[in-house]
Amino acid sequence: MIVDMQFPPEIIVADDSAKLAETAARAIIDAALEAVKARGRFTISLAGGSTPRATYERLAQSPLREQMPWAHTWIFFGDERGVGPEHPESNFRMANAALISKVPVPATQVFRIRGEEGDPEAAATNYARTLSEVFGGRRGELPRFDLILLGLGVDGHTASLFPGSPALKEVFRPVAAVHASAAAVPQRFTLTFPVINAAAIVMFLAAGAEKAKVVKAVLGEPTSALPAAMARPREGRLVWLLDRDAASLLNVAKSR
Ligand code: 6PG
Numbered sequence: 001m002i003v004d005m006q007f008p009p010e011i012i013v014a015d016d017s018a019k020l021a022e023t024a025a026r027a028i029i030d031a032a033l034e035a036v037k038a039r040g041r042f043t044i045s046l047a048g049g050s051t052p053r054a055t056y057e058r059l060a061q062s063p064l065r066e067q068m069p070w071a072h073t074w075i076f077f078g079d080e081r082g083v084g085p086e087h088p089e090s091n092f093r094m095a096n097a098a099l100i101s102k103v104p105v106p107a108t109q110v111f112r113i114r115g116e117e118g119d120p121e122a123a124a125t126n127y128a129r130t131l132s133e134v135f136g137g138r139r140g141e142l143p144r145f146d147l148i149l150l151g152l153g154v155d156g157h158t159a160s161l162f163p164g165s166p167a168l169k170e171v172f173r174p175v176a177a178v179h180a181s182a183a184a185v186p187q188r189f190t191l192t193f194p195v196i197n198a199a200a201i202v203m204f205l206a207a208g209a210e211k212a213k214v215v216k217a218v219l220g221e222p223t224s225a226l227p228a229a230m231a232r233p234r235e236g237r238l239v240w241l242l243d244r245d246a247a248s249l250l251n252v253a254k255s256r
Contacts, residue, residue, distance in 0.1 A: 009238045011219065013247040017207040020243045021054035024205055027241065028147065029067050030058060031201055034144040036072045042063040043135070045076045045191060046099075047149040047159070048091030051205050055149075056099035059086035065240035070105040072131070074134065078148060078196075082187025089185045090115070113175075113189045120177035124189055128175040131195075142174060145199040148191070152206040154214050156226030160188035167192060168227055174217065193230050198214070200236045209245040 014020040032042040046052065056141060058064060081089045085096070094113040100110055111130050117123040135143035150158045160178055161167055165175040170192040178188045196202060206215055218228045219240060242250075 005232045005238060006235050007237050007250065009219070009240060011240045011242065011247070011250070012254050013250075013252055014151075014241065014243050016245075017054060017243045020107070020205065020207050020241055021058045024052075024055040024149075024203070025058040025064050025243050027091050027203065028055070028149075029064060032069055032073060033067075036069045039244035041072045041074055042069060043074045043076065043143075043146045045078045045145050045148040045199075046091070046095050047078050047151045047205065048080070048094065049151040050094075051151050051207050052149060053094060053098045055205060056095055060099045064207045065103060068103065070103050073105050074109045074111070075105060076111050076131070076145070077113050078150060079161075079188060079190040080115040081160075081183075081185035082115045082189070083185055084116035085112060087116075087188075115187070115189055120187055120189070124173075124175045124177040125165075127189065128173060131174055140172075142194055142198040145195070146198055146203045147203060148199040150196070150202060150204045150228070150231060152204055152211060152214060152218070152228050154210060156214050156218060156224075158204070158228040158231060160190035161193070161227040161230075163227060165227070165237070168230065170194065196231050197233050198236075199233050201239060202231050202233045202236060203239040203241060204231070205241050206246045207243040209248065211242075211246040212249045215242060215246050219250060 014023050028145050046177040080091050083090050085092045131143045162180050167178045174195040176192050180186050180188050218224050218226050
């Protein structure tokens with residue numbers, strides 16, 4: 001179902017992956033400062049995989065490190081694998097090593113998905129409860145993240161929302177436990193599109209020539225049914241941050 005968006009997608013092309021990381025880090029700071037000024041805090045959902053690592057590392061380095069309002073930043077995860085926080089496949093582990101352990105964000109403001117818990121449905125429900133407790137809002141009201149970072153798989157998945165997954169049809173629950181049979185760790189947990197599309201900003205990070213075809217399939221085809229194309233924030237901004245290789249099949253001017 002194509003959801004109408006208030007704003008057209010913004011496509012920003014960086015020269016290379018290093019400039020992409022710099023641009024993304026600065027965009028996160030801009031979003032954070034605006035959110036703290038407007039609402040007193042900044043709520044961000046981090047993406048997993050490998051692409052965002054350079055952005056997280058950049059954000060943990062001076063001078064950008066000092067520009068972030070860490071005391072007012074609340075960190076969540078867009079998805080997680082069914083492993084513990086020390087496991088090499090853990091998205092939390094990657095973000096913690098690249099960013100969280102290196103910046104003064106209060107530990108009480110970092111919320112990982114406890115993927116190692118025995119009962120996946122309970123783990124998903126527990127995370128949804130955490131979102132509800134932290135975001136407040138009326139019963140059943142979806143959390144509105146200030147910024148949700150997303151990656152893009154070559155099959156068009158994003159977070160752990162894979163093609164053909166029943167979770168793509170979720171219209172109510174904010175967090176789903178999914179089984180991704182083709183993934184290295186099939187047990188996954190993911191924010192669902194109701195939450196993604198309620199965000200103030202959804203920002204995709206994609207780099208590398210291997211993503212060019214899927215970027216074109218998602219951004220170049222208005223009726224694309226790929227999961228990543230379903231990220232269409234109703235009353236928020238949709239930003240695609242690409243490096244030149246990932247954008248090579250799009251007809252867009254390089255802009256960074
Ligand atoms: C995950 C991510 C996933 C990732 C894409 C792209 O848990 O793996 O959430 O959606 O963003 O698979 O991964 P790369 O950045 O490694 O290409």
